[in-house]
Amino acid sequence: MFSSIKNVGLCGCLVLILGVCGVSAPVDMPPSLLFGGSAQKFEIDRGLDQDQANIQILDDFYKSREIDDEFTNTIKEEIASYGLGYLQGRFRLGLGIGNTFAAISSGFCANKNNAATDFCVFWAQCGLLINLGMLSASSLDLLYAKLSKSYNELPKGSFEGTNQKILEDELDLKGSIVGEGVHWAGKITTTAELKTFLNTIDETTTITQLEQKGIKSFFRGTTRSKADNSLFPGNLNTQVFGISTSTDPIKATIFSIESATSNGAYKGVLQIGLPNDLKNIALSAPNYRVAKELEVVLNTPASNFANLSKVEISVENARKLVKEVYGVDLPTNLPRSYADELLETIPESSLDKAFEFYQKAIQYNIK
């Protein structure tokens, strides 16, 4: 399958350039403009409109890769069903991931190993397709199966260890996305979608993208000193790798209760930040238990989040609001053995309910 790179389609080389340069496009720009004049010329030469051109690119690409028609047909059907607006919608969210793919691919190419180079061009093309918003959950499913198979066929030792691990991570990430059926267009409507989406966050994701998916508030349960009201700065890991917030006020309140319970010198507080105030903060990949905690890791000190947060309320008022908004009666003290159990058993907040919680919390703001 990867015997030669001579037949690689047009898009592979282009996405490598895009990825390496970190090129991004304005949200409403048609996908073909990503290519500059080349893509338009490609379309004009063939007398195609934009959607037809996209399909043609895919046709050429997959014929050259000796891949069956199933994948291409799936994408064709999606284009036919949803049209360009759909592609553009997904293009927004696919951008970061696509560039990551392309960047990884360029790293492999640098190894100058034939098999690796061929594979990485294929991989880069996947990045392009994601950038174009041409991959949805169903087509990613097929793509992932093909990538996994192809990857396993490669002779081991083709890649430098680090790059190989990154590739495995990305394959695994895509597998997770596919398995749970995330659609990249539109807002998150279910907790399952939220969990899957949160698991895809990395340093290329922005707060604005989270807001576009419907995440309107970020909650951090922490503590302040009873003596001087100083904020708990977090431990060394927090300071180096970022602070944990949650999209779910119940979970954040549990963390606050637990922290205050384990240290009598501290009182619990719940801080709430809004996307507009946090938009300049970089994100980091979540920890493994993101699905249990609905975690978003912000790469900033605890003190900065505290400063930027619109609202801070006492843990007592947070408990009161959890009862009012969700009907959940959280205990005043939480031994460590029970906090984790509670995280498992309490209902999870929808994004809309979380925002409602924020709106109600304003009345208790102590900032």
Add this chain to the structure above:
Amino acid sequence: MGKSIEEIFLNLESEGLFDENKTIYLLDLPNESMLNRIALKPLENEVFVFARGYNDDLRIGTTFDVIFPRKQIDDYLECTIELKYVSVNPKYDTDYLPKGYSGICLLKFSKGLPVQMLSKLANYDEKKDFLKHDKLILTQKKGFNKLLNVIKAV
């Protein structure tokens, strides 16, 4: 009516019994997708678990000498258990389990894997049945003996 063992445990825990003794709580078992992100594979008598340390940062190499289910303290086992590896986040490595964090930990049991005990741990993706599943606690004999003595005295 006297206190239940669980209440005694929680009281002692709240009073800091396990803060004086290196302790780690085993929460559940990571899924295959998570383990695929870790290059390391368990050797004989080793197992990957999700664990959380509350009282201290736990460095790789830390050892524990008792393991018990939180709700069935009498079912304890004495053996040396070593923390061999920690991964809190798939994107970076640490050589310790930070205080308060949950991470995937590789544990090595000196006397072979306590399979029956480990079967009390749910899988990460599984809905927990608290009649069937439990947390496992790894600590030091000194602290554990104190717990046993208090239970016997009640």
